[in-house]
Amino acid sequence: MNDQNDTLSVILFSGTDDKLGAAAVLVSGAAAMGRRVDILLQYWALEAFRAGATRKDHGVSPEGGPEGAAALARLADKGAQHWSDLFAVAKDVGEVAIHACAQSMELFGLEKSDLDPIVDDVEGVAAFILEAEGQMVFI
Amino acid sequence: MNDQNDTLSVILFSGTDDKLGAAAVLVSGAAAMGRRVDILLQYWALEAFRAGATRKDHGVSPEGGPEGAAALARLADKGAQHWSDLFAVAKDVGEVAIHACAQSMELFGLEKSDLDPIVDDVEGVAAFILEAEGQMVFI
Amino acid sequence: MNDQNDTLSVILFSGTDDKLGAAAVLVSGAAAMGRRVDILLQYWALEAFRAGATRKDHGVSPEGGPEGAAALARLADKGAQHWSDLFAVAKDVGEVAIHACAQSMELFGLEKSDLDPIVDDVEGVAAFILEAEGQMVFI
Numbered sequence: 001m002n003d004q005n006d007t008l009s010v011i012l013f014s015g016t017d018d019k020l021g022a023a024a025v026l027v028s029g030a031a032a033m034g035r036r037v038d039i040l041l042q043y044w045a046l047e048a049f050r051a052g053a054t055r056k057d058h059g060v061s062p063e064g065g066p067e068g069a070a071a072l073a074r075l076a077d078k079g080a081q082h083w084s085d086l087f088a089v090a091k092d093v094g095e096v097a098i099h100a101c102a103q104s105m106e107l108f109g110l111e112k113s114d115l116d117p118i119v120d121d122v123e124g125v126a127a128f129i130l131e132a133e134g135q136m137v138f139i
Numbered sequence: 140m141n142d143q144n145d146t147l148s149v150i151l152f153s154g155t156d157d158k159l160g161a162a163a164v165l166v167s168g169a170a171a172m173g174r175r176v177d178i179l180l181q182y183w184a185l186e187a188f189r190a191g192a193t194r195k196d197h198g199v200s201p202e203g204g205p206e207g208a209a210a211l212a213r214l215a216d217k218g219a220q221h222w223s224d225l226f227a228v229a230k231d232v233g234e235v236a237i238h239a240c241a242q243s244m245e246l247f248g249l250e251k252s253d254l255d256p257i258v259d260d261v262e263g264v265a266a267f268i269l270e271a272e273g274q275m276v277f278i
Numbered sequence: 279m280n281d282q283n284d285t286l287s288v289i290l291f292s293g294t295d296d297k298l299g300a301a302a303v304l305v306s307g308a309a310a311m312g313r314r315v316d317i318l319l320q321y322w323a324l325e326a327f328r329a330g331a332t333r334k335d336h337g338v339s340p341e342g343g344p345e346g347a348a349a350l351a352r353l354a355d356k357g358a359q360h361w362s363d364l365f366a367v368a369k370d371v372g373e374v375a376i377h378a379c380a381q382s383m384e385l386f387g388l389e390k391s392d393l394d395p396i397v398d399d400v401e402g403v404a405a406f407i408l409e410a411e412g413q414m415v416f417i
Contacts, residue, residue, distance in 0.1 A: 008407075008414075011276070013161055016202050018321055022291055022416075025381055029403035043157055044202045062201050062340050063294050063322045075385055103164055107214055125168035129147075135414040136147075136274040137289070138161075150415070152300055155341050181300055183341045201340050242303055246353055264307035268286075275286075275413040277300075 006134030007036040014139055015044025017072055017083065018060040023139045024086035031094025040128045041119065042101040045139075047108065049100070049116050054084040088118060099123035145273030146175040153278055154183025156211055156222065157199040162278045163225035170233025179267045180258065181240040184278075186247065188239070188255050193223040227257060238262035284412030285314040292417055293322025295350055295361065296338040301417045302364035309372025318406045319397065320379040323417075325386065327378070327394050332362040365396060377401035 008030045012023050023045075027037050041049055048058050060069045076082065081089070090096045100115055102124040112122055147169045151162050162178075169176050180188055187197050199208045215221065220228075229235045239254055241263040251261055286308045290301050301323075305315050319327055326336050338347045354360065359367070368374045378393055380402040390400055 009274075011161070011165070013158070014200070014202065019291070022289075022320055025403050026289070026407075026416075029407050032404055033407055035407070042161055044200065044207065059202060061292070061322065063292065063337060068322065071386055108210055125164050126171055129165075129168050129172055129174070132274065135287075135410065136276055137414055137416040138165075138276040138278050139416050148413075150300075150304070152297070153339070153341065182296055183339065183346065198341060247349055264303050265310055268304075268307050268311055268313070271413065275415055277304075277415040277417050 007038050007132065008134055009128070009132035009136040010037065010039045011042060011128075011136065011138045012039055012045040013042045015046075015048040015058055016060050017058045018064055018068065019139055020045065020048060020058065020083040021072070021086075024083035024090070026137070026139075027096060028086050028090045028093075031090040031096050034094065035134075037090065037094065037096040038128065038131055039096070039098045040101050040123065040125070041098065042104045043107070046100055046104045046110070046115075049098075049119055050110070050114055051116050054116055055082060084116075084118070091118065099128060101125060101128075146177050146271065147273055148267070148271035148275040149176065149178045150181060150267075150275065150277045151178055151184040152181045154185075154187040154197055155199050156197045157203055157207065158278055159184065159187060159197065159222040160211070160225075163222035163229070165276070165278075166235060167225050167229045167232075170229040170235050173233065174273075176229065176233065176235045177267065177270055178235070178237045179240050179262065179264070180237065181243045182246070185239055185243045185249070185254075188237075188258055189249070189253055190255050193255055194221060223255075223257070230257065238267060240264060240267075285316050285410065286412055287406070287410035287414040288315065288317045289320060289406075289414065289416045290317055290323040291320045293324075293326040293336055294338050295336045296342055296346065297417055298323065298326060298336065298361040299350070299364075302361035302368070304415070304417075305374060306364050306368045306371075309368040309374050312372065313412075315368065315372065315374040316406065316409055317374070317376045318379050318401065318403070319376065320382045321385070324378055324382045324388070324393075327376075327397055328388070328392055329394050332394055333360060362394075362396070369396065377406060379403060379406075
């Protein structure tokens with residue numbers, strides 16, 4: 001179904017550092033393989049992309065526990081790239097668009113100017129679906 | 140890979156109001172764009188579709204925290220549509236089927252009559268996969 | 279987009295018994311329908327596949343609560359197959375590959391020999407994406 005030029009559409013809902021990290025690695029990998037990537041930020045992921053908030057501690061999934069959080073912190077201490085840097089590199093390397101979900105913006109009472117400049121624009125879910133011509137993942 | 144007539148297949152596993160809300164908006168958007176949508180309710184999502192249970196407070200993902208829960212509650216107070224209404228509208232507007240996963244029904248000891256009437260039927264995972272001719276998301 | 283010979287690609291991130299169970303049922307179903315399945319273990323799912331760890335209690339999603347955990351435990355008492363058995367059967371029945379994500383291996387300081395023998399090899403995200411020619415789900 002998928003020739004490798006198809007868009008990868010990512011609905012990014014979760015706002016913990018582990019899931020944002022997994023999403024960033026997936027997006028970077030796809031962009032490096034020449035895939036177009038379209039990201040829609042919703043709910044807690046949108047909150048994580050607020051201006052000045054990306055580098056805050058966003059915690060990990062409950063199942064990670066204190067040990068999991070410690071493993072991630074160690075990685076950061078060793079100089080591993082933060083997920084926000086990985087998204088920035090992916091945008092430099094490939095054709096990656098980051099949209100804020102219009103419905104979630106309304107939910108949290110946010111304006112475009114409240115968001116980190118890495119976010120390209122505000123888009124509704126219907127428009128996002130219309131452009132989703134390849135795989136779609138919900139993270 | 141995807142012409143816009145392909146089915147969107149949604150495995151709906153999570154039963155918190157934030158994820159159910161995100162799923163409802165995705166399904167509504169796809170239905171409004173003329174996409175067929177096939178939903179398989181599993182585990183905690185299935186529990187949220189029990190008869191009489193849809194409008195209960197199902198909480199939010201832990202990462203949402205009390206602030207996130209408050210944001211969702213404010214939205215409801217402002218008259219925003221509940222996710223259960225959005226699914227109902229999507230079924231009216233488009234070709235949307237809501238199946239209860241046979242394996243999860245057994246897990247929780249449920250019968251079809253225990254579920255909200257918006258659920259169409261009980262279906263096994265294999266049958267669901269067989270009909271999944273387009274994008275598949277797990278929420 | 280999808281003829282039924284396409285690969286189903288599963289990014290398995292979560293490490294709780296409920297999500298691992300849902301993933302195992304999905305993978306078994308797809309394999310039984312003759313679909314090739316490619317699984318990439320990340321983060322907490324990778325931890326759940328450590329040698330000697332698969333049958334430990336990995337808990338359930340917070341939304342499941344004590345009641346949900348009890349429902350899963352009852353199922354096990356009734357002799358239902360454990361998710362690790364379901365993955366093993368799927369590998370016997372069909373063409374199912376289980377890869378450990380190279381980035382997550384580094385994150386947790388793991389070697390291939392630290393993992394359950396059901397894991398086939400270690401693979402980077404880019405290689406996984408390159409082989410992902412069908413639906414992709416993130417669990």
